[in-house]
Amino acid sequence: MITKRRYSSSGTLGLTWKEAIALAQNNGEQVVPTFCAMCGPTPLSCGVYAFVKDGRFTNVAGMQESPNNKGAVCPKGHAAPQWVYSPDRLKYPMKRVGSKGEGKFARISWDEAIGIIADTLKSQKEKYGPESLAILAPAMRTYNAYIKRFLTVHGSPNYGHSGICALQRGFSFMYTIADWPVAEIDQSDLVIYWGRQPIFSGPAMDGPRLLLKVKERGAKIVAIKPSAEPDVGKADIWLPLRPGTDAALALAMLHVVVNEELIDKEFVEKWCYGYELLKEHIQKYPPAWAEKITGVAAEQIYEVARLYATTKRASIDLGNGVEHAPSANDSIRAVAILIAITGHLDRPGGNVFRSPETVMPMPMDITLRDRYTEEMRDKLVAPEFPKEFQPFVEGFSSAYYRIFDSILTGNPYQIRTVIAPGTQPVTSTRGSKRVIEALKKLDFYVIVDVTRTADMDYADIVIPVTTPYESEHPFEAIGGRIMARNKVIEPLGDYKSIYEFFLDLGVKMGYDQDFWHGNIIKAMDDQLQPFGMTFAELKKYSTGIIYESIPRTYENYQKVFTRKSPRLSGAPFLPHGKVEIYNTSFEEAGYNPLPEWREPPESLTGTPDLIEKYPLVLSDYHTSKNYTASWERNVPYLRELQPYPTIHIHPDTAMGRGINNNDWVIVESPHGWMKVKAEFYPGIRPDTVMILHGWWQGCQELGLKDFPLLDGGANVNMMYSVDPEKAFDPIITAMSSQTLVQVRKA
Amino acid sequence: MFEKYSILFIQENCIQCHGCEVACKNWRNVELGVNWRKVDTIWQGKYPDSKNVPIMMACRQCADPACAAACPVGAIEKNDAAGVVLVNRGKCIGCKVCFEACPYDVPQFGVDGTMQKCDWCFHETNGNPIKPPCVTTCPTQALILLSEKGE
Structure with missing residues (x-):
């Protein structure tokens, strides 16, 4: 049913703080200025006003004062309440009681879960060395600094960066210009x-x-x-x-x-x-x-x-x-x-x-880089960039996929614990089949997330955390604006924020000194030092503080x-x-001094012998209009926009194979096969087909089931080669997302 | 205050982000499977000169609405003062004759079987011409609220 509400705006996009308050009052609601969290939490989120009725998060409007979105909100931002209240949310910590992959868990308390992780890490540190721990970095997230801090205090350099996003461009540009x-x-x-x-x-x-x-x-x-x-x-x-x-x-x-x-x-x-x-x-x-x-x-x-x-x-x-x-x-x-x-x-x-585009200071770096040593560098299990070039701008990093490879090969040594905060290895990196084998063999696997994940069945401990809408911290300082995150609703389950997870684990490990004795406000205050204010003081600025810009100079x-x-x-x-x-x-360092051409592991020109069986090039889209990576297929308003995984195929290519628009098709590469729908796409190379990556999740509200993670599913990451000799850039890891396929009617 | 207004879609500004669509659904609690506003794509030209362009599917609030003329129970009304076409869902018998009559396939039917569609948030805004969520959320201002009298 339609609820009575008034939505007013002063001529530009979104709402001002004043308008948002008036709207909330008119509707008998509360309004909270905060950041959207549907792409993140990233360090550059869109400012939003979140509306709350009777304790329930109902709607989002764009924050006009926010410099990056200027009042606009995308579909993901508007669907946030459905994400927060999804039946897929994890509500309490769990430990595995069945065998790996079986998916049987028992409820435990937050403290017990932290205790089990800490005990395991302590004994592994003693037995295998601190480097036996790897923590995966999901993407640019506001909690990455806490991951790095924890690893450094523990003594491991194995920050598991994707090897396929941003740092690759950063590296090649930085070492050239x-x-x-x-x-x-x-x-x-x-x-x-x-x-x-x-x-x-x-x-x-x-x-x-x-x-x-x-x-x-x-x-x-x-x-x-x-x-x-x-x-x-x-x-x-x-x-x-x-x-x-x-x-x-x-x-x-x-x-x-x-x-x-x-x-x-x-x-x-x-x-x-x-x-x-x-x-x-x-x-x-x-x-x-x-x-x-x-x-x-x-x-x-x-x-x-x-x-x-x-x-x-x-x-x-x-x-x-x-x-x-x-x-x-x-x-x-x-x-x-x-x-x-x-x-x-x-x-x-x-x-x-x-x-610097503005006069805004940078928050204090909490990653403890001053403690980096050559010994740590030499212990990288799978250097994302060659050791000669480590650390790079984000610090030490091992390549995400190769961390799993090391579990299978023991080369150069075996990682014993993987913590996956907000990331799903089976769908987020290539070589899904090997990743699952590695998860089966891995000693200890911890998932830290807000909803159930693709590979949760292999977890030993599942740590649920707040969505950012249920969290009173942290703050964001980027693009000339600093603003504190404000809590929209109380947490829906027995959990804390992901930042608090790392603080609690640090304290339990005996790293109290380095983890603000578990006090998250102190952690915020520390980082705010360059701003000359405390977190409590920052909180008083509802829509944050905007800093003056600096004119650009050239040459x-x-x-x-x-x-x-x-x-x-x-x-x-x-x-x-x-x-x-x-x-x-x-x-x-033993690499090409001048740029050269290298073929993908399978391609029309590089592997002509495969063309008869696999005549089309397959690749995937990294970005989508309505989903974030392998997430948010469980959000009904978003899923309605794109209910099925579809392969973009030129109509001529499809019709030559007796395939009609919307038909289910089998896409087969030398490494696996998917069952997805054909979408006629007149604007794609006729020799190429493409699909969005990250499909696994169902949507209960729409009666859509999960897809299989491997063959027969829609997870494009299992389709590619992970041949160590052919599938990686030799210097910056970058993994191939190209292969050859055949497409036929299912 | 204005008397008549309309929502204009500027095709070349639309980036196909679908923000308007979901803003509409969440602000108006539109049920699953029903769309009062929808961005669709059509293809123009042959490869390699092919490009996809957006089209906007939403009630056009016709001057002389075919749906209203076809409705056997008088549940659809053109509000001449504001320019909006309104449905009285209490009166609607769910016969779907309006759907047959509409040249744009606009009328939508959800679980209760009665007709629903975009109403410019007319009642939500007490009939005042203030911007609905689809308009205020659009990052590139492809949706614009127009007033006959001007601001």
């Missing part, structure tokens, strides 16, 4: 969105608004990706490349600009190291060569390379799409070199260096090119103080 520059889109006359999803990656934030403004200004847009998602509809030129071939495209673009001398000669002479060597090296990668690999016409490669090089204000927004191939490092640094030699680095409308080469790296030696990123076109650091 000492910065991960931002596309200054609002000043560009040409924007190249490359492997990027500017709409679904934060639809309520600035990405889509910037995209539309580019169009409004009459600037040109180029989209580089295998399928015509909604953003491609806004582009002037689309390069529909085959998945995983970005490096070949970038090398061919370099070939064009180098041979046609469309470069900034002065910049190259003054600020680049090894240009002459590149010139010689790049000759083997002409556009005609790239056409065969990428499937993009050579003329189009010439056109876009020339257009980019000759447009003064041109930027490249390089997305996550390039981080999922064994040639990832080379594609990223080839793009970095392209930006640099064409004179687009740190110039207006180009790719500009990251610098900061001298300053940036001498930047120190985060390695223990503190050696600079760029040994010559110049763009490392020829990378001597990589060469010394």
Whole structure:
């Protein structure tokens, strides 16, 4: 039934704090200013007003005062109450009573659960060393600092970073140009969105608004990706490349600009190291060569390379799409070199260096990096980046998938405990079959989450935690705004927040001193020191504090090119103080000094012998409009938008196989098979099919059951090779998300 | 105060995020399986010149609504003052003749079998032309509330 309510707004998006209060009063409700949590909790969440009626969280409206969403809210944000009250929520801690994988658990108390984990970690530390513990990092989350702190105090370097997101771009850019520059889109006359999803990656934030403004200004847009998602509809030129071939495209673009001398000669002479060597090296990668690999016409490669090089204000927004191939490092640094030699680095409308945008201080770092030692570095079980380059900007990291591999191979040693906070290894990383084998063999597996997870049946201990809507902390300080999180409703079960989990576990381990004696407010106060206020004082600012912005400056080469790296030696990123076109650091560590092409483990050009049986390329989408990673399929309002896992297939490709739109189909690769629905997608390469990753979860309210995790299900991560020789980028881990498949009617 | 208003959909601004759709559902407690507002996709052009564009499915509040004319019990009414087409669900007998009559397939039927659809949050806002949740949530202002008299 419809409830009586009034929804008013002052002409722009969302509500102001004053309007939100008035609306709540009118409806006999309470309103709480806080952050959306449906993509996270990430450090850059959208500000929202949460409405509460009789103790129940009912609705969300956008916070107009919030600089990143400016009052807008995406579908996920609006569906938050259904997520909070889902029947899939975990309500109390549990321990396994059946065998691994059986899914039998018994209820225990929070204290008992913490006690069991602490006892296990203590005895394993004594028996196998502290490095036998790995904690998985789900993504950029506000609790990652607590994971790192716990690991460091315990003595383990094994922070399990994905190996497929953000740090890969960060690494290759930093070790090429000492910065991960931002596309200054609002000043560009040409924007190249490359492997990027500017709409679904934060639809309520600035990405889509910037995209539309580019169009409004009459600037040109180029989209580089295998399928015509909604953003491609806004582009002037689309390069529909085959998945995983970005490096070949970038090398061919370099070939064009180098041979046609469309470069900034002065910049190259003054600020680049090894240009002459590149010139010689790049000759083997002409556009005609790239056409065969990428499937993009050579003329189009010439056109876009020339257009980019000759447009003064041109930027490249390089997305996550390039981080999922064994040639990832080379594609990223080839793009970095392209930006640099064409004179687009740190110039207006180009790719500009990251610098503080506002006068806001940074919260105190609580990750205890000053305690890092060489001994810890040498104990990394599966270095995400080679040890010579550890720690990187986020600290020490082992690659998520390879942690599980070590459990099976014992190489270099066996991880004994894995803690998975807000992440699901069976669907979040590749090689799902091996991951399940590893979970069966693993000594101790702890899940920390808000809902049941894909691999919960293998857990020894299940720790439920609050959704951020049930938590009175932490705060977020990014993008020039600091604001405390406020509790919307009381916790629905016997649990605490994920931050408190790490504090309680720390205390139980005997690490009291380092974990604020279990006092979360003290932890907040500590981090707020640079702001000169306590957490209680910050709480008084309902919609946070916004700091003054700093005008951008350009051409900061001298300053940036001498930047120190985060390695223990503190050696600079760029040994010559110049763009490392020829990378001597990589060469010394035994890797290619110049970018090269490397085929995915299975591809049309790399493994032609497989084409007869598997004639199509398969890859997956990293981002969706209505789900976050492998989550939120249990939220009915979101599930209605996309009820079934669908494979995007060109109608000609489908009809040649007797497949109609919406038919169930079998997709088979050399590594596994899925049963999903066919979605006719006229804007996808006819030789390629793509699916969203992360499908496993059912939706009780809609009567939709869970899918099998392996063969016969819809989990695309089991479809790919995890061959250690072929499936990984040799330097930055990046795992291949390309294979060859056949598709047939189910 | 305004007398007449309408919600305008600007197709080229729509990014297909579906924020309006779920805002509508949650703010108005729209039941599962029923949509008062829905963003759909249509494809234009042949590969590689193909692109997908959004279309908005919601009641157009027609000037001379076919649904109202077809309704055998007079449960559908055009409120001329505000410009909105309103359904009296208490009167509706669930015969679905309106669905047959509507050229846009707008009428929706949930568990109770009566017709429901977008009403611009007319009663929610006491008939005042203030922005409904679908409009205020749209990140790119593809939905705009228009008033005949202007602000």
